[in-house]
Amino acid sequence: MKLFLCAATLGASLAWKMDRPAASLLEEISAAEDAEGSSDEKVATDCHAVTCPEDYVLNGAAKPAVPNADTCCLKTCATWECDESKGFSKNEAYKGNIGESDEQCCDSLCMRATCPANFKIPTDRMKIVGIEHRDCCAQTCVLTTCIAPKVKSLQKASWVGHTQDVCCDDTCASFECPAGTMLNPDWLTEVADNAVKRVDKESCCVDTCIKKKDECATVEKEVPPSRYSLMVKPGATITEIDETCCRETCQSHTCNEEAGWHKNVGPKLHCLTNPCTDSQCCMPACKNFECPDGWVADDTKAHEIPTDKETCCKRTCKVMEKCAAGFVPGSFHNHNDTVGQTSEICCDTWCSNHTCAVPGTILVPSKDEKVGNTDDACCEDQRCPRFRNMTESKTPGCNGLSKEECVEAYTTLRNHQRDGESYDKMTCDWDETFSICRVGSETQPMTCDK
Numbered sequence: 001m002k003l004f005l006c007a008a009t010l011g012a013s014l015a016w017k018m019d020r021p022a023a024s025l026l027e028e029i030s031a032a033e034d035a036e037g038s039s040d041e042k043v044a045t046d047c048h049a050v051t052c053p054e055d056y057v058l059n060g061a062a063k064p065a066v067p068n069a070d071t072c073c074l075k076t077c078a079t080w081e082c083d084e085s086k087g088f089s090k091n092e093a094y095k096g097n098i099g100e101s102d103e104q105c106c107d108s109l110c111m112r113a114t115c116p117a118n119f120k121i122p123t124d125r126m127k128i129v130g131i132e133h134r135d136c137c138a139q140t141c142v143l144t145t146c147i148a149p150k151v152k153s154l155q156k157a158s159w160v161g162h163t164q165d166v167c168c169d170d171t172c173a174s175f176e177c178p179a180g181t182m183l184n185p186d187w188l189t190e191v192a193d194n195a196v197k198r199v200d201k202e203s204c205c206v207d208t209c210i211k212k213k214d215e216c217a218t219v220e221k222e223v224p225p226s227r228y229s230l231m232v233k234p235g236a237t238i239t240e241i242d243e244t245c246c247r248e249t250c251q252s253h254t255c256n257e258e259a260g261w262h263k264n265v266g267p268k269l270h271c272l273t274n275p276c277t278d279s280q281c282c283m284p285a286c287k288n289f290e291c292p293d294g295w296v297a298d299d300t301k302a303h304e305i306p307t308d309k310e311t312c313c314k315r316t317c318k319v320m321e322k323c324a325a326g327f328v329p330g331s332f333h334n335h336n337d338t339v340g341q342t343s344e345i346c347c348d349t350w351c352s353n354h355t356c357a358v359p360g361t362i363l364v365p366s367k368d369e370k371v372g373n374t375d376d377a378c379c380e381d382q383r384c385p386r387f388r389n390m391t392e393s394k395t396p397g398c399n400g401l402s403k404e405e406c407v408e409a410y411t412t413l414r415n416h417q418r419d420g421e422s423y424d425k426m427t428c429d430w431d432e433t434f435s436i437c438r439v440g441s442e443t444q445p446m447t448c449d450k
Helices: 002-016 022-049 238-245 331-335 384-388
Strands: 056-058 073-075 088-090 106-108 181-183 205-207 261-263 282-284 295-297 313-315 361-363 379-381 409-414 423-431 436-443
Touching: 384 423, 409 436
Parallel strands: none
Antiparallel strands: 056 073, 088 106, 181 205, 261 282, 295 313, 361 379, 409 423, 423 436
């Protein structure tokens, strides 16, 4: 345009160019250029006069060379379609905003959030508006501590949740088995995601012998009450059931009475082993009864029943409680194997209660402290007190003693007639005829040493 204006100006001036100076011509060209620039600025401001179509707004700051809707108008979010598959959601509040992208025109959904370790976005939160992990994320089962009988499940570790029911697996120990069944001890720790053993009452509970009472191999066998609660292996055969649950009864067994076994007239018994034995099926007579400590068998009652210590045994002094007055306290322990229960049989006595039977003997001086009930234990020669009160002579053979000293003295002489090694105590006797003290004729009895 600038060239067009210059040419026009020059053409118009040819007729009179000789009449005008060059300086004047240049001034006109410059003025024409200034006029052209002023015209451009006027066009640029004309965007304010442009009418934008629906869902567009005028860009008042734009200065296009050619003002029109394309150069002067901006798109608003009303025309933008949010891509939900990428985690964006339409929001009508943004309709008048200027923009042409998901980030400018849409809300972010939780599916775009970044969760910390051991947290993840639950499915039901994927399309919730939000971006913060506290709004969008939830903990996974790996953080849950399972409480017995439930156990942790590796399969559920990445699941969203925190409760025992969601995150933990049941074991067989979680179930209460119905009557006649019991928990299979081999399955107590099996979990629900095990491909072989399912965790339910049908899998966890197995039959016990009480449910097999009609499955014994022979009519002579029954399931005794003592075996009702035993577990029957799943899939057990008749033979296995018979071995586990069934036992022969004692009805056909003959008791050996000669050996001290009698027919049991009480409830029907079952054998613990096959074949049945006397000890399982029969009542023991006293011959087979073991007397407790302090009792001994009474042989006269070998075939009597029922068997108890009062019927089959006799008391010994070992189970006596105490000795009566006048007897040595606790002395019944000296006669543990003696049959009896009276103080006269079981207890020792003091010598003071004994009467010496041999003529010329008397009770020993320690009769009140010495235990015994025989002459040998409790009696001594009646001459012993005299020797016990004598004083040994200071001179050999009683020589030189006065009359008063003589009657109270004894001397010791070797007995050559007995063995030549032992000594006897001999009395000193006063000889009135010669008024001297001589060796007497009395020897201290042997019993005086008691």
